[in-house]
Amino acid sequence: MIEARGLSKRFQDKKRGEIRAVDNVSFTCQPGKIYGLLGANGAGKTTTLRMLATILEPTDGTAIVCGHDIVEQPEKVRANVGFLSTATALYRRLTAQEFVEYFGRLNGLDEATLKKRVDDIFKRLDMNGFRDRRCDKLSTGMMQKTSIARTLVHDPPVMIFDEPTNGLDIMTARTITSFIRECRNNGKTVIFSTHIMSEVEKLCDTIGIIQSGKLLVEGSLAELRDKYAEHDLEEIFVKVVTPLFAPEEAN
């Protein structure tokens, strides 16, 4: 489970002064559910997810991930999280197997468990054909599978996906979306960020719309449709973010 409590992140920018990338964001993600964080570029999605994955430290507030505080116990949080984004690249000079094993070891798996886990994942994701191939020789699809294998190797109860299909072709993106669904079916807590409406409609149990670092609204797709009297998610999104988006655009 993920419970964000007033998460905030401020940065200092030489030109623009203090920037509130994330501003007092609170939400809860339940096991076996997918929480979709929907927002435009620069809305604060990546910063929020990076804080949940303890890659960044919140300026204020905190979050509890699987019972561990992200500020107090970041290493324990990371041991319970699988983090995947288009920015999480592979070590090019390692083979797919070496890469996955490396992260298994960093997650404290002993060699016997690691071997079994790697064999299972490689079989499940149909990766045996390229397990000994160096990551710089893999196709985009193979790379994504290897990244997925990395996030799964320690079998974490929480999965965080930061715009995981960004820039990917349809077939590779489908691999990712079906993997996200599989995570939910396996009872994992899933949070993912995107700006692609169709993905949210297909996958999410709960949708949170974020803009200018603020979580403006959250609810299921049906609830949002009711609330804004719109069927199309894109229209709902525009209605929600326009009041905040317009002044920034004018600036």
Place this chain on the structure above:
Amino acid sequence: MSARNVGIVYRKELTEAVRDRRTLISTILVPLLLFPVLSVGFGSLAVALVGKAKEETPKVMLRGGEDSPAVVEGLKKLDRIEIVPETPNWKDQIINKEIRAAVEIPAGFQANIAQQKADTVRIFNYEGELKSEFATEKIEKYMKEYRDKVVKERLAAKNLPDTVLKPFDVKQENVAPPEKVSGAAFGGIIGYMVILLCMTGAMYPAMDLTAGEKERGTMETILSSPISRMHLVLGKFFLILTAALGTAALSVLSMGVSFSVLSHYTGRTAGGRAAGASFLLKLGPKTVISVFLMALPVAVLFSATLMTIALFAKTYKEAQSYLTPMTFVVIIPAIAAMLPGVELTPKLSIIPILNVSLLCKELVAGTYHWNYIAVIFASTCVYAAAALFIAIKMFQRESVLFRS
């Protein structure tokens, strides 16, 4: 658990490093080839050229001397000198290296000598040109011997002993063993080379493991794993240190082998014996180990410093532009140590890099000042620890890791 994690990161970084051509070139190939190329290559080339120059029979033009047959006869009998008759364009011939020198015997030279009148023999040459200087040396030697002979005859005619003109002799005698003599001459260069290669060995992995990782997008991947940032930075640091020490070790080894080969070679050839004898240098295992031990804290210092600086960069190229000027920061004190007359003093012994360079000079010469060794080792360890501490701190700063 912590040592295990550091070990996991180290092993992974090592696996990647041995698969990286750039790291292999800077860590293994450069130190292995540099000394043989510099010493055996250039050394034997220099020996061969000097030997060849000495073996050549230079042409020397004789100007005048028609009324001084004894002197001319002596010149003509000189071994490995070809006396050629005078031509008007003798200066051009020297400049164009057609002849190596010209000797001018003034008119009435022998008669003047007989009448005890002062006179001057001139030798015209091409200054700085090796073969011309060899020819000049031979002519000058002959003329000086001739002058000594004249002086002796004059003294004998007046029944005076040689000691009238030369009441006593002044002689220099070297008491330092040969390795100390060559150490004083070459120790500075060795320290300089080891320090420089230590740095070049650390440079590429330092960039690859920090800025390179940011550029390739793997920084976020590794930061999402449960490893603590301190263990991560230590794992990376040990790899960079391995590269620095590997480079230093290989350079010391290659240096030892190169000089042994060079001494062997110079001892065998005639030209080598003459020209190469001065740079015979034998590095014993004690010297090699001592130099390597002193390189250890320097390697730690370089590894931590370069890693910290490279971490600020977003790309490999940016890191290169930060680290390239560092080479000059290192070269300047290392070169200062090579300057003649610069020796270890209490003040200099705490200046990083310069102190180790100066100490290497002493070590190669076989001199062990234990108090200086202790001060230098301790001070370099303090600098190294501070650099490592800063590196760990920098790795915990989001503004450095995610600089945009």
